[in-house]
Amino acid sequence: MTKCVLITGVSSGIGGDALRLLHQKGYHIFGSVRKEADAQLLTSAYSERFTPLVFDVQDHDAVIKASKLVYEQCDRLDGLINNAGVAVPGPLQFMSEADFEQQLDINLKAVRRITNVFLPLLGTKPDFKGKPGRIINISSISGLFNSPFNGAYSISKHGLESMTDIYRRELRRYGIKVMAIEPGPIKTKIWQKNLNSMRPYAETDYFDVLQKADGMIENIEKNALPVENTSKVILKCLTKQNPKTRYIVHKNVFVFKLLAYYLPDKLVDWFVEKTLTKGNRHRPV
Numbered sequence: 001m002t003k004c005v006l007i008t009g010v011s012s013g014i015g016g017d018a019l020r021l022l023h024q025k026g027y028h029i030f031g032s033v034r035k036e037a038d039a040q041l042l043t044s045a046y047s048e049r050f051t052p053l054v055f056d057v058q059d060h061d062a063v064i065k066a067s068k069l070v071y072e073q074c075d076r077l078d079g080l081i082n083n084a085g086v087a088v089p090g091p092l093q094f095m096s097e098a099d100f101e102q103q104l105d106i107n108l109k110a111v112r113r114i115t116n117v118f119l120p121l122l123g124t125k126p127d128f129k130g131k132p133g134r135i136i137n138i139s140s141i142s143g144l145f146n147s148p149f150n151g152a153y154s155i156s157k158h159g160l161e162s163m164t165d166i167y168r169r170e171l172r173r174y175g176i177k178v179m180a181i182e183p184g185p186i187k188t189k190i191w192q193k194n195l196n197s198m199r200p201y202a203e204t205d206y207f208d209v210l211q212k213a214d215g216m217i218e219n220i221e222k223n224a225l226p227v228e229n230t231s232k233v234i235l236k237c238l239t240k241q242n243p244k245t246r247y248i249v250h251k252n253v254f255v256f257k258l259l260a261y262y263l264p265d266k267l268v269d270w271f272v273e274k275t276l277t278k279g280n281r282h283r284p285v
């Protein structure tokens with residue numbers, strides 16, 4: 001029987017490449033996009049075993065409507081990949097409430113709403129038959145390390161890390177495995193989308209640092225890993241008999257773990273301050 005997975009945000013980047021790899025491996029993919037044009041483009045690229053779902057993750061009525069298609073076409077899901085996300089940068093002191101809320105709603109609250117809609121197909125419905133499905137949350141190293149001026153994003157991904165652990169512990173009784181993937185910089189559109197995003201803060205005390213953001217983005221992009229690295233880990237999460245609960249995808253996992261887990265906070269504060277104020281080649285992680 002064909003295995004089915006649902007991936008949110010397949011129009012580009014990590015979600016788009018996960019669609020490519022999982023389709024190649026024979027899965028039927030339910031992939032969410034926001035624009036009808038993306039749905040059409042992907043439907044012509046994947047003429048079989050692909051069903052587009054058109055919704056914005058913030059529009060729960062649209063999610064419910066689209067979920068009917070999934071419930072009609074399959075009686076179980078092998079995986080739910082919560083991938084759709086945005087990065088809304090800015091200093092916590094000055095970021096608007098609307099921007100802060102949007103960041104949390106898309107990257108965190110919507111994940112719970114969408115997960116709950118599909119939990120019955122992953123294994124919680126009483127007449128569920130077969131192997132329970134898996135939930136894979138695309139978190140970030142920002143879920144493990146707090147970068148200044150990227151605060152709302154870090155908070156959303158830290159929340160997603162908690163949500164991953166809580167669902168895993170709650171859903172144990174159903175055999176549903178829940179895990180997080182924590183990528184470092186990956187070459188996707190998410191970086192370009194953030195160019196010029198610090199302009200609203202030009203009049204603030206932080207602008208000496210914030211004006212370097214575009215230069216940092218360009219440097220990060222140059223050194224970012226290809227999306228295929230994340231897709232391979234997604235496949236591993238879906239297929240490995242006994243997957244880990246979290247996977248970091250980073251050029252230097254050891255150094256990252258040292259910074260995030262082992263160095264004293266005050267030393268890391270000093271290091272972050274130094275890297276932000278000297279030059280523009282670097283962002284702390």
Ligand SMILES: NC(=O)c1ccc[n+]([C@@H]2O[C@H](COP(=O)([O-])OP(=O)(O)OC[C@H]3O[C@@H](n4cnc5c(N)ncnc54)[C@H](OP(=O)(O)O)[C@@H]3O)[C@@H](O)[C@H]2O)c1
Nearest residue numbers: 009011012013014034056057084085140185186188189190
């Ligand atoms: N790239 C990295 O370096 C990196 C590192 C760590 C974690 N991540 C995480 O990876 C995930 C995917 O990001 P990406 O790097 O692949 O970026 P991307 O290329 O910008 O893709 C983001 C995807 O999310 C969708 N999306 C955004 N807002 C949405 C909304 N309100 N409703 C529904 N879909 C929405 C986008 O759809 P549209 O095309 O319609 O906007 C797009 O399909 C995100 O959760 C991000 O936080 C990325």
